[in-house]
């Protein structure tokens with residue numbers, strides 16, 4: 001099946017009893033057993049739920065994996081992967097990543113004697129320099145949040161394989177429409193399903209997808225033991241949202257390109273970060289590993305200050321100032337004081353995340369309206 005067909009059909013079957021074409025919301029915590037242990041594969045909804053199973057099968061197909069596990073948030077999924085580590089293990093992660101990921105690594109897991117190294121993994125040599133026998137996991141995002149750096153997935157996963165290290169790719173910004181990290185050698189793909197996959201800003205959910213059966217066993221054990229599972233209503237909403245991922249992504253990409261080009265010509269704007277520019281640091285890698293360049297971009301103002309960024313953000317009318325991304329509506333945010341506030345200033349400045357950096361999640365509205373809105377807000381800066 002091709003991608004667009006998988007989105008609509010993979011893992012989903014008409015209900016044998018009624019013919020209902022949408023997977024029912026199995027709003028149940030438990031399942032009748034004929035005798036102890038004799039049942040139809042479902043015992044308790046923390047372990048399995050039919051609506052969640054349909055979604056997991058669909059997600060596995062989209063990423064060309066043979067298993068998927070859904071969690072009650074993207075952070076729940078990241079938590080599960082990090083719980084594969086034991087005290088004394090070390091993790092190498094990109095230094096430009098979602099603030100919540102940085103926070104769970106440094107504020108939660110460092111307490112359990114797991115060591116984290118943060119480095120610029122858009123340069124693959126930085127990975128080689130940090131590898132030692134205690135390193136058991138490499139964690140990357142690409143494109144990164146919020147600097148839109150591109151990391152060469154194939155090069156990173158090759159080094160991981162040579163050194164027996166698990167490689168995990170947070171594919172939230174790209175979505176499975178733009179990029180499939182398992183095809184490029186990754187062991188685990190992670191999604192904040194909250195974003196493009198659901199696409200309608202009405203669900204918080206996470207997912208892990210892979211091919212390695214041992215990893216599936218370990219992660220399913222963690223999922224069931226720790227219990228961060230999504231409810232069937234949310235699984236239903238994601239199954240509904242996912243059906244239009246391809247058409248939404250096409251428009252996100254078209255609008256993102258036009259806005260990146262508009263901003264790069266505006267005299268209030270200093271730098272625009274978008275992997276589709278031919279002078280973007282890793283544009284050539286983005287061209288190879290991604291189908292298009294996505295709807296996320298960031299930019300700085302010539303007058304670089306938090307106050308000036310706040311002026312812009314209070315002036316937009318269509319771009320709503322809000323956390324999150326990947327929904328049909330356009331959002332704007334200020335990473336330094338919002339999504340990435342948990343990263344110390346000196347750390348974020350090192351990765352280019354300046355005080356005036358503004359992040360846009362470009363929605364699928366009419367492009368003229370979006371550009372007019374940005375134009376009038378930039379006039380206030």
Ligand code: P1T
Nearest residue numbers: 073074075098145172192194323324339
């Ligand atoms: O919010 P949650 O579903 O728990 O997912 C966490 C997460 C993980 N990875 C990436 C790349 C993310 O962007 C996020 C969540 N990000 C935001 C809420 C944000 O506005 O950037």
